[in-house]
Amino acid sequence: MRRIKAVVYGVGSMNSIATRMMLEKGVDIVGALARSPEKVGRDLGEVAGLGFETGVTVEDDPDRVLSSRQADIAVIAVASYMSDMYEHLRRCAEHGVNAVTIAEEALYPWNSSPMATAELDHIARRHGVTLTGTGHQDVYWVNLVSMVLATAHRIETVTGRASWNVDDFGPEVAKDQRVDTSVEDFDRWLAEADRPPSFGRNTLGALVEDLGLSVAAQESTTRPEVAKQRVPSKSLGMTVDTGRVIGFTDVDTVRSHEGVTLTFEMTGRLYLEGEADINDWTVTGEPELRLLNPAVPTGVTTCTQLVNRIPDVINAPPGFITIEKLPRLRYRAFPLGTYVRDGG
Ligand SMILES: NC(=O)c1ccc[n+]([C@@H]2O[C@H](COP(=O)([O-])OP(=O)(O)OC[C@H]3O[C@@H](n4cnc5c(N)ncnc54)[C@H](OP(=O)(O)O)[C@@H]3O)[C@@H](O)[C@H]2O)c1
Structure with a gap:
């Protein structure tokens, strides 16, 4: 089994819970990104209220983090709409990092933001990565x-x-x-x-x-x-x-x-x-x-679905792949790396 390396992108309410769940499911957190000076420079465990240090410092330079950690996936919880999400998703794709987000519009953005979605789909295919929106x-x-x-x-x-x-x-x-x-x-x-x-x-x-x-x-x-x-x-x-x-x-x-x-x-x-x-x-x-x-319990089921989707997103073909094209979501009894196929 290989271990999954993830970047926590945005350390707010949802990603603080998702961080704990990822660590408990054998994911290596290789970077964390936030914006506010109160969070940047502190340990992720402290910012997320985990009660222990993770050894990962919260940073504010996404390009640096995404280009230097060989992450398999960025787990993004920062905003709701494609207009705000475009840059975050583009950045992940251009650095060759898969991304899963709980941005609500990203669940199925093909009708509401067709141009942005098609562009991201194109960039993701070019870089061989998958972008997906999930959540509750x-x-x-x-x-x-x-x-x-x-x-x-x-x-x-x-x-x-x-x-x-x-x-x-x-x-x-x-x-x-x-x-x-x-x-x-x-x-x-x-x-x-x-x-x-x-x-x-x-x-x-x-x-x-x-x-x-x-x-x-x-x-x-x-x-x-x-x-x-x-x-x-x-x-x-x-x-x-x-x-x-x-x-x-x-x-x-x-x-x-x-x-x-x-x-x-x-x-x-x-x-x-x-x-x-x-x-x-x-x-x-x-x-x-x-x-x-x-x-x-919508708050918790948002985070469980965000985390349980990680192997599906890594396994999926490149592009902006919406959830109705992914396998049925499954309970993950074992470390998430167990569910990643060879070549995923
Ligand atoms: N699909 C679903 O089921 C579902 C469920 C819940 C939430 N959501 C959506 O997910 C998003 C996050 O929700 P939340 O409850 O976690 O909100 P939150 O507690 O307000 O957290 C958002 C975090 O995003 C960070 N952020 C914003 N812009 C950033 C940037 N440019 N770079 C790095 N970090 C940035 C903020 O960092 P700072 O604190 O450093 O400013 C903040 O910590 C919201 O848009 C929400 O609507 C979706």
């Missing part, structure tokens, strides 16, 4: 749903509803979910022409591709989730006042040329005491089907 969506919103749909004879509609707690993640996520903005500022932001794609749009893109269907029409609507009482935020270290935004809900609908309508309503907001994540999918047609996962 991988199993819960795409592959589990896909397996349930595989038990249908005829599908008319697929309707999903999911919610997750903004506070399970870091401040980057709270910012993206517009937490603590006024409703007027939220509406202004929504009216801007260049609003990034909803996570639901990319999720439905992956599902439609997985079903072998083609998109005839699609639409997205968004509504703010407004605090009905004061709501504390752990990740922002503050309390949001009544009447201010605590997140939002996107409703995405895709109609396929083949007559199937897929809808996904996804809420990311601060929770009140006692609330839990949901993942609830209903299928009409023959037969009627339902997939319901109460109380999904």
Whole structure:
């Protein structure tokens, strides 16, 4: 078995958990990248709150780290959208390093950022590496749903509803979910022409591709989730006042040329005491089907999927390879290097 060498790219909430999981699954961490002066120069174990030193110093020069460590893969958790991710992914590919990211748009960016994705695909192929987006969506919103749909004879509609707690993640996520903005500022932001794609749009893109269907029409609507009482935020270290935004809900609908309508309503907001994540999918047609996962631990399952995907990404052919083209995600009982094929 060969050992996998990984670079931790971004040391925030998610990659701190992923770092522990990688170390526990026999991955050698050969570099760590962050941005803020509070993190750079310190030991990764200390920054990630692991309670022990790893011997890896957090650095802020991605080109230097990616070009000098012979890493198999960069594990990236820094941003959500392809506009922010492009440079990070390009850099990894040009240094010949595979990359897996939890950037939500990277799950299936072919419809929302076709030019950037095609360019990255080209660069990755040229350098013989794979770029992939994964995260909580991988199993819960795409592959589990896909397996349930595989038990249908005829599908008319697929309707999903999911919610997750903004506070399970870091401040980057709270910012993206517009937490603590006024409703007027939220509406202004929504009216801007260049609003990034909803996570639901990319999720439905992956599902439609997985079903072998083609998109005839699609639409997205968004509504703010407004605090009905004061709501504390752990990740922002503050309390949001009544009447201010605590997140939002996107409703995405895709109609396929083949007559199937897929809808996904996804809420990311601060929770009140006692609330839990949901993942609830209903299928009409023959037969009627339902997939319901109460109380999904979305934060942790994001990191487990990011880590468990590492061997698949290393084994995959070069290019921007989206998850519906990868093998079914599997539990990894053994060190991750065990699952890397010769030549991977
Ligand atoms: N797909 C999924 O299921 C899923 C789930 C959770 C999160 N996400 C996404 O993953 C991203 C990270 O989430 P998180 O909760 O870990 O957020 P977070 O705690 O805010 O961490 C983000 C980290 O990225 C680092 N960073 C930003 N730009 C960087 C750059 N140019 N170079 C190096 N490091 C950089 C920041 O470093 P500094 O602290 O040094 O500034 C920060 O530590 C978010 O965009 C989030 O939406 C996806």
